[in-house]
Amino acid sequence: MAVPGPGYSITVRVEAPPSASAAGDLTSAVGRAGGVITAFDVVESHADRIVVDITCNALSSDHAEDLTDVLRALPGVGVRKVSDRTFLVHLGGKIEVNSKVALSNRDDLSRAYTPGVARVCTAIADNPEDARRLTVKRNSVAVVTDGSAVLGLGNIGPEAALPVMEGKAALFKKFAGVNAWPVCLNTQDPDEVVRAVELIAPVYGGINLEDIAAPHCFEIERRLRDKLDIPVFHDDQHGTAIVVLGALRNALRVVDKDITDCRVVVCGVGAAGSAIIRLLQHKQPRDVIAADIDGIVHSGRGDTDANLRSIAESTNAQGRTGGLGDAVAGADVFIGVSAPNLLSAEQVATMNPGAIVFALANPDPEIDPLEAQQHAAVVATGRSDYPNQINNVLAFPGFFRGLLDAHAREITDEMMLAAADTVADVVDSNDRVNASFIVPSVFDTSVAPAVAEAVRRVVASERQEAESVTAASSDAAIPGAPAGSSKS
Secondary structure (H helix, E strand, O other): OOOOEEEEEEEEEEEEOOOOOHHHHHHHHHHHOOOEEEEEEEEEEOOOOEEEEEEEEEOOHHHHHHHHHHHHOOOOOEEEEEEEHHHHHHOOOOOOOOOOOOOOOHHHHHHHOOOOHHHHHHHHHHOHHHHHHHOHHHHEEEEEEOOOOEOOOEOOHHHHHHHHHHHHHHHHHHHHOOEEEEEEOOOOOHHHHHHHHHHHHHHOOEEEEOOOOOOHHHHHHHHHHHHOOOOEEEHHHHHHHHHHHHHHHHHHHHHOOOHHHOEEEEEOOOHHHHHHHHHHHHHOOOEEEEEEOOEEOOHHHOOOOHHHHHHHHHOOOOOOOOOHHHHHOOOOEEEEOOOOOOOOHHHHHOOOOOOEEEEOOOOOOOOOHHHHOOOOOEEEEOOOOOOOEOOHHHOHHHHHHHHHHOOOOOOOHHHHHHHHHHHHHHHHOOOOOEOOEOOOOOOOOOHHHHHHHHHHHHHHHHHHHHHHHHHHHHHHOOOOOOOOOOOO
16 A cells, blocks of 8 residues: 655765766666656766765665665665755754844844833733733744654654654745744643643644643643633644545535534544544434544543543444444444554444445555445545545644634633534635545635634624623613612
């Protein structure tokens, strides 16, 4: 299933004899070894030798070494050096801080720093809300992790998590103009994580939790939402749920099914699976069956995990038991956010006609997409080398852009549902939906602004509704009566 890709791209600098066949010999050797050449550049040319940079994609780190060995084994060829292009991208980090203001003379300095800055400090001390207007808080997000569940790598700690958080910050800036900064905490104690985020919160307009293992992620998110006056978003949960729900709406259109008639199987009930289930239930599917490593989640399993107990209470209306195969038989939709190679083509064949399979484990999905396509009408993955990539970048940049613009203080399900519909609408509104195109490209520049606008509308509507309720309560109060009294 795997194909050579840019994630394992290397540039090999080699010396070779200056023969007419040299270029062909080099490229043929790489091709026979399974590499895909993307560039061939002659760096030096001499009477007795040429120096060439060969850039090629490999399958893995081991495969990249194999490609190098194949070149080294050619007669008269020597390898000078090998550069891993992914590591080169990360040298010195992927993000930096730039000043927005000129600092060219004394006047500039006196306004941006002392003495002028003292006036701004005083204004914020008098009215702390002005920090949203007069500081980086207006457009800043903290990307917070404890390094306990990074990608599919597991608990690798805060330092090893930093490249992912840097990447997240770069995506925030690229797609929505949001300034984000990685905050990798050297603790996995939920109390310490919560306290650390509380302490840094004054700098930021929002908190994006990332790669924190379940069940701690649920507790940390809940407590921070209760404590902070800025929105707290756990992308592994909510970003994933938003994009999955948007993609599912379009997939159901392709197969001409209504979600209220569908039984949905969610494989994996960690952070992502739990959030998908909870957001999905707003759309009222006929039933949702959750499954994990121990099989179908049901109330009789005796799970001690509070999250699993909650899921058992709200899903599996018929009390099904058994393994994943029992769950998918007769189902309409499979959503996998779990581990590689858990679902077989034979099991997909037992699903209802017009089956939808979202195999989102990354980098290796629950089922080979080509195998799933033998029996499913619509297939999506989390990979960029297959159609229908379910990628959180379709959600979180625009979502936070809307939150920051609206000075939102919390996140609601209504905001997430609006974002999901918007992701779907970017494809659906132009009548482009088909089995290979149920979500926009991650590089579609219309997505983030549309999601931001949808979030802003919901924030404005909820704020107006809250103000109306407050005004109505005030109007109902009896002048001079004790607090809590109202007209009868």
